[in-house]
Amino acid sequence: MSCDRIARCGGLFRAAGLAALALLLTLTAASAQRRVALVLGNSQYEHAPPLANPVRDAQAMAERLKKLDFEVVSGFDLTKPRTQATIAQFAKQVRGADIALFFYAGHGLQVSGKNYLLPVDAALEDETSLDFEAVPVDFILLQMSRETSIRLVFLDACRDNPLAEVLARTAGVNGASSGLAEIPIENDGAGTLVAFAARPNQLAFDGSGEHSPFTSALLRHIGASNVTITEAMNRVASDVFNATAGKQSPWINLSLTREVVLHKVDLDAPLIVGEATAPQTEGGSDARNTGAAGASGQSDDQLALDVLRRKIPKLASDAPILFDHPIDFGDPAIDGKSIAQLIKGKPLFSPVEGLDKSVWEGKHCDGCHEWNEARLCDQAKNFAANDVSVLRLQHPLGTRFKVALAKWAQGGCK
Structure with a gap:
């Protein structure tokens, strides 16, 4: 990961600590x-x-x-x-x-x-x-x-x-x-x-x-x-x-005789926990911990994942997510609308970081991405499977929309 990419995620790393930094470096x-x-x-x-x-x-x-x-x-x-x-x-x-x-x-x-x-x-x-x-x-x-x-x-x-x-x-x-x-x-x-x-x-x-x-x-x-x-x-x-x-x-x-993926993100890869993340013993000695469970019963690795997951916003309602039913997102900009309605609407944020507003503002999302129910379900399954790596990233319709998509996929994309 380049230094500029780390800088853009600076706020996240400061909050999650060095263990989370090691996690993200490994994942990418x-x-x-x-x-x-x-x-x-x-x-x-x-x-x-x-x-x-x-x-x-x-x-x-x-x-x-x-x-x-x-x-x-x-x-x-x-x-x-x-x-x-x-x-x-x-x-x-x-x-x-x-x-x-x-x-x-x-x-x-x-x-x-x-x-x-x-x-x-x-x-x-x-x-x-x-x-x-x-x-x-x-x-x-x-x-x-x-x-x-x-x-x-x-x-x-x-x-x-x-x-x-x-x-x-x-x-x-x-x-x-x-x-x-x-x-x-x-x-x-x-x-x-x-x-x-x-x-x-x-x-x-x-x-x-x-x-x-x-x-x-x-x-x-x-x-x-x-x-x-x-x-x-x-x-x-x-x-x-x-x-x-x-x-x-x-x-x-x-x-192509096999699938080619240029950017693999493996959430199951072993984590690299550096010396800076190792807990100190009561006597102040340098006791290295490579992922063993601490007093809470959780490993440092799991704690780092949990810190990142806590940064993913919650929906305002625990009701099941259905494609054409209104959703209580907890975001006034999209509350009360269904997935089917929102993908026909206009983006709230740039789909690509730094993209000039003249390119995306006022455009319809389905026109840019050719979204349909089947294609959106595939995308939603990726959100559900890779929550830590993708749900923290912005989306043209807001992060809560991605959270809703992941929940929709978990329910079978109904």
Whole structure:
């Protein structure tokens, strides 16, 4: 866990003490997989108008992946020679990794069904340009396939590309297009996921905000706790479709032989209790306690859990929670409304920390999340099973709404 994340939870840690801190550090620790990522972003093109978001997209993705315990090899606004050098560094580093990941934001194009990424110095003036100025996507896929178990590829490279038009017009290259072509996954590609910002041959939006619609959604979901990468990409596709009013639909091709979860939260993991949490004997000697029951009959570990659970707000009523019955939450903003009503309403808080109000304020929750009873039940079961790790976090409809969802799941989502 990074220092800034610990700082944001400072109030919680001070109240719960060092035992709770040790608990949370353990719960959020990533598994001991070796993860290596290549992240490239190009905005300042020398022979085409600059793009607003790719470098910001790539930088944000690099930071997110570092927090998910990836070794990140990154490059921004790179020429062809510098791109090749960065890929070479990645190729050496990624060999034998459990998870290999590639993210690219910038200009790309396809020619006769083959995809290319464009460094910032690409001009594409004649038919030889692709060989000397562009980078074949297949070349990068080859580098990340050596002795790796899982390969994840994210291409935010379907933007309107004037260089593709130049190549098609002046060099007479048939089939040159801004939209990327489908990358088929053959039998030897088991363990691979390829995600495009848009469907094959469709253009993607660069976005008017800080990030493109695709990268915004990817940043929102790729590190979600206990969510498989497949489910995360389903959520990304839904968010992009809604954010662009149906004009852009991400395309995902996968052949994963097992579930991939980038952020596992294991509430049953053994706790690490440091020396600072060990109780002192009456004589003042340093008696270490690794979880043995104290005078109260509870271990330090259990006491830490109980402290955190006491911070989860209570509902004003112990009545059973039903999907379409009014609920006494104990929160005037939502009291007397049912779950069915609230998911059709508007959020009270930002769904993502720091998100500008113009993005979420006044929007309807079901439009943002495609909530329905079945999908909400799955989410509620996660709240019920992982109460300490998720119920303390804010929700667009308030924390008490999450508490009610967990209770609804415990009652069978009726």
